Amino acid sequence: MRKYLLILIFPYCFLYQGFAATNSDSAFHQANNLYSAGNYPEAIELYETIVSQGLESAELYFNLGNAYYKTHNYPRSILNYERALLHNPRDEDILHNLAKARLYIIDQVDEIPEFIIKRWINSLIILFTSNTWAFLSIIAFALGILFLLVYFLSGKLILRRAGFYTGSIVLILSFVLFYLSFKSKSIIKNSNEAIIMTPTVTVKSSPRDSGTNLFIIHEGTKVLIVDSLDNWYEIRLSDGKQGWMQQKDLEPV
Numbered sequence: 098m099r100k101y102l103l104i105l106i107f108p109y110c111f112l113y114q115g116f117a118a119t120n121s122d123s124a125f126h127q128a129n130n131l132y133s134a135g136n137y138p139e140a141i142e143l144y145e146t147i148v149s150q151g152l153e154s155a156e157l158y159f160n161l162g163n164a165y166y167k168t169h170n171y172p173r174s175i176l177n178y179e180r181a182l183l184h185n186p187r188d189e190d191i192l193h194n195l196a197k198a199r200l201y202i203i204d205q206v207d208e209i210p211e212f213i214i215k216r217w218i219n220s221l222i223i224l225f226t227s228n229t230w231a232f233l234s235i236i237a238f239a240l241g242i243l244f245l246l247v248y249f250l251s252g253k254l255i256l257r258r259a260g261f262y263t264g265s266i267v268l269i270l271s272f273v274l275f276y277l278s279f280k281s282k283s284i285i286k287n288s289n290e291a292i293i294m295t296p297t298v299t300v301k302s303s304p305r306d307s308g309t310n311l312f313i314i315h316e317g318t319k320v321l322i323v324d325s326l327d328n329w330y331e332i333r334l335s336d337g338k339q340g341w342m343q344q345k346d347l348e349p350v
Contacts, residue, residue: 121147121150121152124143124147125144125147127143128143128144129160131143132160132163132164132167135167137164137167137168138168140160140164141161141168144157144160144161144164153184154184155181155182155184155185155191156181157181158177158180158181158184159181159188159191161177162174162175162177162180162191162194162195162198163194166198169201171202171316171317172292172293172316173294174198175195175199175292175317176294176348176350178191178195178198179195179292179319179350180350183285183350184226184285186223187223187224199317202315202316202317202318203316203317204314204315204318206318206319206334206335206336222280222284223284225277226281227278227279227282227285228278230274230277230278230281231274233274234271234274234275234278235271237267237268237270237271237274238267238268238271240267241264241265241266241267241268241271242264242268244259244260244263244264244267245260245264245265245268246260247260247264248261248264288349288350289321289322289349290319290320290321290322290349290350291320291322291330291332291347291348291349292318292319292320292347292348292350293315293316293317293318293319293320293347294316294346294347295316295345295346296315296316297313297315297316298313298314298315298342299311299313300312300332300341300342301341301342302340302341303341304326304327304331304341305329308341311338312340318334319335320332320334320347321333321334321335323339325344326341328343329341329342329343330343330344330347
């Protein structure tokens, strides 16, 4: 627990080396230095510049979330922690800081439990990152080929059988691992979650200002985008409530 109390002061991303040997490397470390010196607005500007260049990582979004947290901009802090989680869903530091930021928002929405099989599948997908699943897939594929070579080249029947069955199973496993890598990457690229950015939003029954007022939500609340029409999004809360709101009032994760 003591470690967690220091997270927002000393973010772990100082160890991040994903931008090494790139033009963004110096900017990333410069932003880290600004953060350490307490120049949070300048650090935010520099982190956002890196993001605008199309570069992203759990560490970058984690630091950006921390900087927004320090300036008490909790909606944008939550937004960037959620983006960091897409890249590293099981990171305890990100989860901890996200929970701290959520304490400052008004809406505390109960979640409807997921279907148990879907929950198991999602838990499996987020067990590792997309790159880790891909690496495991390559290893399994190489082992599968190796065992099949034993099948083709061995003169002993027992080794041929072992090579064939083991190789076939491991090759199938490699394709399963590749699928998990693809799904993990797809979750990042096709996320339909969003964070409310306007202090107070009235959710409508239809995509027009004249629609019936259904309920009110506040900044920092996470919603699921289920449809869009013109400048409106149809959103759903984790408790099942659903309605329409203008696109300008939220930002996709």
